[in-house]
Amino acid sequence: MTGHARISLAAWGATVLGSLVLTPVFSGPFLFISAFLCALITGVGVLLQNLRAPRVVVPVVQLIVLVELISVFFLKETLKFGLLPTGATAIEFNSQLVSAMNSINQYSAPLPPDDNLLLFATAVISATGLLIHVIAVQLRQAAWAGLLLLIMYTVPAATVHGGLPALLFIPPAIGYIVLLSAEGRSRLSRWGRRISGVSHLDAAEPVEASALGQAGRRIGLSVVALAALIPALLPTLPEGVIGNGLAGGGTGGTGLGASISTTDPMLDMGKNLKRGKNDVALTYKGGPSGGTYLRLTALDQFDGNTWRISDRQNRGRKIESELVPPPGFTNDLSRVPKVKMEIEINKVFRSQFAPIPYPTQSISLRRNWQYDATSLDVSSTDGAVVSGKKYNVTAYDLRPTEDQLRNATSRGAPDQITDRLPRNVPPEITDLTKRITAGAEGNKYAMAVALQKWFRTDGNYTYSTSNQRGSGMRAIKEFLIDNKTGYCEQFATGMALMARIAGIPSRVGIGFLPGQAGKDGQYTVRMHDMHAWPELYFEGVGWVRFEPTPASRVASTPDWTVPSSNPTSPTTAPTTAPTTPGQTEDPGIEKPENGRNLNDDNGAAAFDSGNWFTNGGARTIGIVALVVLVLLIPWILRSLNRRRRFSRSPSRIAAEGLWSEIRDTSRDLGLDWSEVATPRQTGEWLVTKLPDDAHPSALRLARTVEAMRYAGHADLATDLRPDAKVISKALWKQAPARRRWRGRLLPASWRWYLSRGTTEASDLLDEFDLLLARLRSTILRRRHAS
């Protein structure tokens, strides 16, 4: 095979292996079609090269062939005589590409199987294949082709939520190595062939089978293995670092679109509130008169630093006709009035949660959407966003009466999360809570009402977005006790925290205020209507929304949160009191706030050293434990191996295993066990390392292994385990303490196994090379014969 053909083949392989990474993005048979197209244009290239066509002509012809092939495959109707592309072909091609781009903007990965997208994927991959071919073969710069492979890799890396499987990195890397190796060989052969006195016909031995080539391959393989392994072992970065940023940028980048991710909705809400541009986020029709709060999700976990969504692994449920009834509600649901709503989300609002009223009974979102049974929020399963979607919702118009709430028995939280207090709650907050709720006489509802009243009026709090410190413990303390200035985030989290102190399970809802009513009953909700509020849990009623944010921001409170003058009256529940839409916040006041969590961390550390554990200490311990575990892996595997070898009953395999065990032990302890030495020599060598009392065991073991390997005796009845134990013990005993520790924690035998592994992998590559060389010599021989 000529150098050209080899590199061409390698370039084709690299393209195909590289395009494997697109499988999580596109669906359908794009891979096969583009591999086929690339193979054809590669064949054309090789053919032209062999015909000594001018260098410039080859890529041009290849491009023509590619265009023709794509036209024949995808745009057959527009061709003249079924072959010649016309102007209509170009127009059709363009329109298909445009609609593919639209689909890409609209959907998130994986994209649905669609003819336009198939054309798009195939065209992109085969064009990349052509470019790789030109770069590697025509320009002889195979190294640069890696850039194209890398670009190909960034596509799924940026668009697939939840990260790519680590092993997906390997195919393009191998493709790249093969390409480089092919180029290296060809480069080498252009410098001249090795002087071996063997004719090129018989040169079955690859040119690169030198020690240098071996070393190069070994390094390449090691690097690929490391690159694949290390990310798997390290804690992952939050998805938002790469994933959301680019994914959200579909219609104009993070700077323009507003997004809500699953990572830290509170932070996203803060950002959206502070954005200068007050875009329309959504519009809705129907629902209770006066509009309704639309909730995205509820943050139920507070670790003293941030309010988060608790771990939801396996809690997502498929949306069927109806969601589960609202948690905690024990009355007859059929008597609760229902409202129907039609919600349309603007394209700029990119949230993985669908804004819906609480509690929702049913929703028309189906595929790729799920709901959480405890918080009743609806989110996408695959990181897709709700932007541009239109859906119908049926919700319960749940208005608990004062009585229901007042008589709710306290049977603790519905879960393990919503009543949990972090350890670093400052005593001032606890005292304040006690003071506020003192008049409630232990009634949870009365406590909650007192808290809301404290925030809205009694406590003299000021609503302002200019002084924001997030919702960490230090920020809340400062807000509650010191400067009493904050916005909905502080009000909501402050009340939620105090409710937990008072013994009421709480969580923080995030969503939108009802928005502005239009002429035809349509409500318009803008970005600055984003809001946070506490939800408190009452047995029998479920989660109930409270509104601690002062009237300057939210004019009215839910009617159940303000008791009538006569607390015992059973008929005080008003049913029509509207919740007035809140005022839109003035963007002018809002200043972005950065490094919120950092502040909290420092504050918490300075605040109370005893709270270190909850304040990130647990995570530190977890990371340390993980690191320790990772570091212990060699020791664990080594121990398991040792146990396995010692557990076998006397047999040939058992004896070999024990022999290997002594070998590995010696290597672990830094002794130089030779691969070349025979068992007899090794036995004599062992004797020099061991104290006198272990000599007979060492010689016996060596002799038995020797006899077993070379004397042709199949049966072996002697139990060598005691001997092996004696030797092993003596070996450990003779080693200095430092060596012993190193032998335990970083068994050197592992290095040996590893190098054996890479050698075998490298040998495999050599075999591949050999195969190519044989093929080449067969073909050459045939050609000579003919």
Added chain:
Amino acid sequence: MSTTATSPLAGGGDFDELSEVAGRVRRAIEQVIEGKPDVVEVAITVLLAEGHLLIEDVPGVGKTMLAKALAKSIDCTVRRIQFTPDLLPSDITGVSVFNQEIRDFEFKPGAVFANIVVGDEINRASPKTQAALLESMEERQVTVDTTTYLLEAPFMVIATQNPIEMEGTYPLPEAQRDRFMARVSMGYPEPAAELRMLDGHAADDPLANLQAVTDGQQILRLVKTVQSVHVSESVKEYAVGLVGATRRSQELRLGASPRATLHLIRAARAAAALDSREFVLPDDIQELAVPVLAHRVLPAAEAHLGGRGAADIVAGLVSSVPLPRTRRD
């Protein structure tokens, strides 16, 4: 050295007899050659492995003495050929002469028709004459005119030669070198051994006092015993690996032939039997690798310039080729 595995192999020979005879031969030779037990051991090994021995060294270190001592300690026909530049092939193989009485050609056997042929200074003869030995060494037969004459067993050629740098020598052709199972170098004796030699050889020729300690028939029996020694797959793989390494080595221009592998295994069998062992160990292969392989390979020019001889290179390979891996551990 003894072994833990002592089950007698069916159809095998008598190892006691073998070690006893070998001991006698060893003692007999050591009356003449002092302080060279390794060389004597290889010589006996080659004898029992039905091979031919090449003794190479500078003049005067006892090459011929060793050859003659070995020949004399066995009660069989011994011929000695002094190779000179004018020696003719027919001197070795024999010649047909016209017999007036029977009015026909009659074959007069040459020097090769003996149990042990001592070829002294073999590289002083012309290549043509050296080549005359080829057929007889490998095939143990001589063809003169159209008739093939079988040589009597046991048959062993013990040749001595001077290093090719010496004046008036013709290098032995590769094909012929390959037919010798092993090559040994005598080396200069230790001062103590040289002193003893002065005492011993001053009075009379020690060779004259040397009595045969065994005979050809017994040697044949012992050869059968050697052939019964077990060679495991693992050892075979090792031998093939080692010989293969000589072919891949960058330092060698020419590696060892498959015949070398065969000779290596046969010699290893004999060495194992001499050690009263019924099976061959990799240790045997390692010990014999240099004597069996070194004279067959050609060092590359770089190695030659670097002062590394074939023996060094083969020894280097022995210390770098790993034992075959066992399947499971």
